[in-house]
Structures are given as C-alpha cells and as structure tokens.
Amino acid sequence: EAGVVQSPRYKIIEKKQPVAFWCNPISGHNTLYWYRQNLGQGPELLIRYENEEAVDDSQLPKDRFSAERLKGVDSTLKIQPAELGDSAVYLCASSLDWRGRSGSTGELFFGEGSRLTVL
Amino acid sequence: AQSVAQPEDQVNVAEGNPLTVKCTYSVSGNPYLFWYVQYPNRGLQFLLKYITGDNLVKGSYGFEAEFNKSQTSFHLKKPSALVSDSALYFCAVRLYSSASKIIFGSGTRLSIRP
Numbered sequence: 001e002a003g004v005v006q007s008p009r010y011k012i013i014e015k016k017q018p019v020a021f022w023c024n025p026i027s028g029h030n031t032l033y034w035y036r037q038n039l040g041q042g043p044e045l046l047i048r049y050e051n052e053e054a055v056d057d058s059q060l061p062k063d064r065f066s067a068e069r070l071k072g073v074d075s076t077l078k079i080q081p082a083e084l085g086d087s088a089v090y091l092c093a094s095s096l097d098w099r100g101r102s103g104s105t106g107e108l109f110f111g112e113g114s115r116l117t118v119l
Numbered sequence: 120a121q122s123v124a125q126p127e128d129q130v131n132v133a134e135g136n137p138l139t140v141k142c143t144y145s146v147s148g149n150p151y152l153f154w155y156v157q158y159p160n161r162g163l164q165f166l167l168k169y170i171t172g173d174n175l176v177k178g179s180y181g182f183e184a185e186f187n188k189s190q191t192s193f194h195l196k197k198p199s200a201l202v203s204d205s206a207l208y209f210c211a212v213r214l215y216s217s218a219s220k221i222i223f224g225s226g227t228r229l230s231i232r233p
Contacts, residue, residue: 110162
C-alpha cells in the first residue's frame, strides 16, 4: 500500500513569492491534515479536512495561506506571498475516521514533508 | 485545555542500556495516546498507541510504553537501546469524545552512543 505522498520535497524561494505544496493521502483515508514543523519542534496543525470539508482551520494564517481538497482526495496548500518566517517543513498526514466507525483509532500516517526555505 | 509535555529536550543512553523517554498529558476526558519517531529529513512514523485496556502497550522496533492514569503519563521505553534508535521522538494525545484534534509534544532527541 502506498503511503502519503508529498511534493515537492524541497523548495527554495525568495520572500514575497508564491509557493504550493501537494499531498496525496493513503487511499481510503477520509481525514487529511496539514502540519507545520519548525526546526527542533513538534508539528503544529494548520488545517484538517474531513472529506472535502475543512473542519478545523483555526490555526491557518488566512491572510496568506490557503488550502483546498477537491473531491476529498488530494490536497494543496498555498502560501502567497511567502515571508521569511514561513521557512519550515510542511507535513501532510491522513487517517481513517477516528471515531471507530471504521475500526480506526485515529493514528496519523505522515508523508515525508516539504521543506520550505524562504530567502 | 488539552496539552502534552515532553520534559526532556534530549536523552543520552549507552547502547545496550534501557531507555525511557518521558511524556505527560493533560486532558479532560479519556485520551488516546501515541508515540511517533522522526528520522532526519523524514516524516513522522507511528510507533505505538494506547487506547484502552492493558496499561503496557508494545509497538514497533521493540519499543513499549506504559500508561499511568494517576500520574497522567505515557513514557516510552526500550529494554536495550540500539544506535539506530537515535532519532526525534514525539508524544501525542487525542481526545476520544470531542473533535478529532491531535496535539503533539515538543519532541525529545534520543541519542544512543556506541
């Protein structure tokens, strides 16, 4: 079974430029997460989707960040314009319905991450 | 408020010795608890989880964790450390009875010396 796939793995841009990250979750996983991980720190949730619906985007900086999950499968996370402080690793994760209806207990499966460097 | 704490930024252990990575949590309901490991330039990998039942849970790579409700702890353990266990370890907590929010600790860097 293929895992969570993210691209690009690495991206270097100058500040004020736009950038986009793509995520393909594990087949059948209805819940998709975008996390940001700063160096030496734990992941922090940006947005969570259940199918096509963004059910928790309270930590997403909406002035410059946007996300979409068309058809409830793949997702993209966009930053426009990027700032120096956006340099981080952006992690995508997916899981089955956590409330046990599918027998899942909600562990997340992560992609390799997209490392963004803003110069 | 829901939170998880990893009080040690770094743990150093000699190869072959037992290791413990500490985690404490604070939730108002019944928690689901997880441990993840992250190797350099990689995503997080699931190690083990506590949902209910036996307080000692076993996971991947010989790791185990002990759930202690009275101390609100979920420490990660291994009887005999390997150099290849050197990595960043994250504890995470999720509430069963509310929205599907999962909170990660700040991480503990485990360093195993030969």
